[in-house]
Amino acid sequence: MDLFIDSALYEEIEEIHTWGILSGVTTNPSLIYRSKENFEELIQKIAALVDGPVSAEVPSDTAEKMVVDARKLACLDKNIVIKLPMTEEGIKATSILAREKIQVNMTLIFSPNQALLASQAGAQYVSPFIGRIDDISYDGADLIKNIKKIFTQGNMPTKIIAASIRHPKHVLDAAINGADIATIPYKVFKQMLKHPLTDSGLEGFNKDWNKYLKGDTK
Ligand code: E4P
Numbered sequence: 223m224d225l226f227i228d229s230a231l232y233e234e235i236e237e238i239h240t241w242g243i244l245s246g247v248t249t250n251p252s253l254i255y256r257s258k259e260n261f262e263e264l265i266q267k268i269a270a271l272v273d274g275p276v277s278a279e280v281p282s283d284t285a286e287k288m289v290v291d292a293r294k295l296a297c298l299d300k301n302i303v304i305k306l307p308m309t310e311e312g313i314k315a316t317s318i319l320a321r322e323k324i325q326v327n328m329t330l331i332f333s334p335n336q337a338l339l340a341s342q343a344g345a346q347y348v349s350p351f352i353g354r355i356d357d358i359s360y361d362g363a364d365l366i367k368n369i370k371k372i373f374t375q376g377n378m379p380t381k382i383i384a385a386s387i388r389h390p391k392h393v394l395d396a397a398i399n400g401a402d403i404a405t406i407p408y409k410v411f412k413q414m415l416k417h418p419l420t421d422s423g424l425e426g427f428n429k430d431w432n433k434y435l436k437g438d439t440k
Pocket of ligand 1: 228250349353385
């Protein structure tokens, strides 16, 4: 499973990029709003840094406007993927953009049927929001599992991006249930590194190594 970062903060993306494990980036209008940066400039800057798909959302409400905005955005960099919402207008726009070979990530997916529609419209990616599903006491892991089953049985090429990840267990749920990608917030990347036994083990090894260096063999 590939790992994307779900962030519009350049410093966060830059830091996780230095780990050498990032395959792409997703943003959304709320993340862009919090970044307080110019949308197009920021997306271009991110695409220049990370060699992989960078999802940028087109928050228009008609298919016509979505298509016009998507075409403009897609010109900024070859790695830009247009994020469109799972609405009737979004589906229409996806079908048009797919014919023009502009990549679409259909977002706000909360059911397997929505994923099926997005895939048939030609979306390259679907983003099921597992955290928000869990928030309302449904099962985000199950959503990933069912979408995977449908795509595999139907031989459908659309990739599943597990989104709305809130903690490391969601990353595990995504990987076990067949997501192609997990888009992970900065904070969760940091949490994934951590294990108390790693910390205590390292402390023990460091202590003994220092004793060894001092020639203390007891
Ligand atoms: C997906 O691409 C979205 O940006 C994101 O994962 C939404 O997550 P949230 O539910 O934490 O807002």
